Amino acid sequence: MKIKPALISLAALCHCSLPTLQAQAEVEFAELIGKTQDRIEQTLAEYQAFLKETQNEKLEIVSQINQVENELVRLRHQEINAKRHATESEFDLKDKQTRINALDTQTQYSHGVLSEYLTNFESRIHVSEDQNYIAPLREIREKLSSVGEASADRLPALFEALELGLDRQESLIGGTRFKGRAITPTGGVKEGTIALVGPTAYFKSETDSTAGPLRFNSGTIEPGMSPIDQAAAQHLHELLNQGNGLLPLDSSLGNALVLKKAKGTIPEHVSKGGWVGYAILALGGMAILVALYKLIELRGIRIHEPQDIRSIAISAVTESADEAKSKIASLKGPIAKILGIGIDFSKTDIDTQLDAMDSIILRYRPRLERFLPVLATTAAVAPLMGLLGTVVGMIKTFTLIEVFGTGDAKSLSSGISEALVTTELGLIVAIPALIFHGIFSRIMRSRLAAMEQIATDFSRQVFATQQGGSR
Structure with a gap:
């Protein structure tokens, strides 16, 4: 309760000193505002000065930057130009090197062509x-x-x-x-x-x-x-x-x-074959004589088949042998003899008659075949003799090579010629001999076949006439 009077006294004291404090505060506040205003103005002045100084420095720096940038641009242009010149110089060097290589290639090509031309000129x-x-x-x-x-x-x-x-x-x-x-x-x-x-x-x-x-x-x-x-x-x-x-x-x-x-001439050509060549020619000459003889002989042995074998067979069976032989009087050669012996044996059986006529054919067979083995032997032996001459010639050639070497072609030509000429002569002789042997063998077989056919036909007609008469 004692506290209350004290508070009342303090409140009265504060109420009494309040106007004085307020005035003093205003004065101090005014001074503070003035000082603050001065500081602001001073700061603004300093700021303006700083801005101006900064602006000047900025202008100077910008100018320097511009100068540096211009210098940089110039240096870049110089760098680009330098690179371009270096590249062009490098390309120019490579181009010159390429041209030098091309010229060198052309020179070598021209040298080769002209050298070849000189060689061809000398040889042509x-x-x-x-x-x-x-x-x-x-x-x-x-x-x-x-x-x-x-x-x-x-x-x-x-x-x-x-x-x-x-x-x-x-x-x-x-x-x-x-x-x-x-x-x-x-x-x-x-x-x-x-x-x-x-x-x-x-x-x-x-x-x-x-x-x-x-x-x-x-x-x-x-x-x-x-x-x-x-x-x-x-x-x-x-x-x-x-x-x-x-x-x-x-x-x-x-x-x-x-x-x-x-x-050369034919004798000179044949002489190159040596003794084997002459032996082949001798064999060929013998084959020619045989061929001419066989040609004349076969032309003389002609097969004249009678017009009516049946009429001759009937006459031989029903009439006399002389009457039948008169019908074959115009025939010559082996056919006349075959039919004549057939007429003589017409009264016998057919087997006996055929054997009698076959005996005539067998007699003519050696005559037709004679000397044909000579042609066959010539056709077989002549190439072998040519081969023999080839071997002899090659032996001679190798002997010459052993003595003279391979440098002298003329000394080797004689042996080679002998080797080739004998083969040529052997084939020249063998081929015609083989052809004539085949031709004459075919003619001989055809003549024998014709004789056998006539003999068989005559025997058949005689047998048919005998059977008809017996009936």
């Missing part, structure tokens, strides 16, 4: 032109030997060969003539004029009427001359002297004459 010029081109071709070969193996260093000499070939082709248009030498058929060397017309060459002597086509002559630079007749030689002289005339053209370029000369 006519033999008569060797004496004109041997010196320039030797000079070109010496130039090629003196330079290195590089294709570019060898091209100038190869181009000289190309120009030489082009000059030759130009001179050949329409034919060309030049002075030269040739070897005559007698072996002498003569000076004269050579004319090239297409692939053929002709020569005429300056001192006489010798003329003819030219061919390769082994072992010499000068070509050899093939012989021709006097009229063709005269035409050739007129052609080479006047530039026009008849040309003795040989489409084989002289090879036909050489082949004809190398072929």
Whole structure:
């Protein structure tokens, strides 16, 4: 309860000092507001100054950034240009390297083509032109030997060969003539004029009427001359002297004459077969004689079948034998003898009659067959003898190879020729002998068959007549 008066006293004191405190608070608040206002204005001023300073610095920084960006753009352009130039330089280098490789390939190709052309030029010029081109071709070969193996260093000499070939082709248009030498058929060397017309060459002597086509002559630079007749030689002289005339053209370029000369005659060809060849020819000659004899013999043995065997059989049975034989009087050869013996045995039984007629046929059979084994033997033995000659020739060839080696083909040709010629002769003899043996054997069988048929028909008619008379 004592507390209440104290509170009343404190409340009265506070009520009394309240206006003074309020005034003091307002003053302090006003001062605080003024100070705050000053601080705000000062801060605003500082902020404005900072903004202005910042703006200036920002402008400066932006300017610097722009400069840096411009520099960066410039550097980027420089980088791009540098890369482009580097790429172009790299491409240019590769392109140049590619071009260099292409040029090198073309150079090597040109070198190969020109080298091949030079080789073909040396091998394909006519033999008569060797004496004109041997010196320039030797000079070109010496130039090629003196330079290195590089294709570019060898091209100038190869181009000289190309120009030489082009000059030759130009001179050949329409034919060309030049002075030269040739070897005559007698072996002498003569000076004269050579004319090239297409692939053929002709020569005429300056001192006489010798003329003819030219061919390769082994072992010499000068070509050899093939012989021709006097009229063709005269035409050739007129052609080479006047530039026009008849040309003795040989489409084989002289090879036909050489082949004809190398072929030789028939005796020379047969002689290559040696003793075996002559033995085969002797066997063949014997086969020819046998064939001619058999041809004449078989033509003489003709089978004339009578027109009416039945009438002859009736006469032999019912009439006399002489009456029946008169009907076969016009017949000749084995048929007349067969029917004659059949008439004589017409009164006997049919088996006896047939045996009698067969005996006549058996007598003629050896006559028809004789000498046919000679033809069969010739057809079988001739190829074997040819094979024997082949073996002998090959033995001779191998003996020559053992002595002389394989370098000399001419020394080997004799053995090879003997081996082949004997085989040829054996077949030439055997084939006709086999054919004639087959023909004559077929004729013989047909003649014997005809005899047997006539004998059988006659016996049947006789038997039929006997049976009819017995009835």
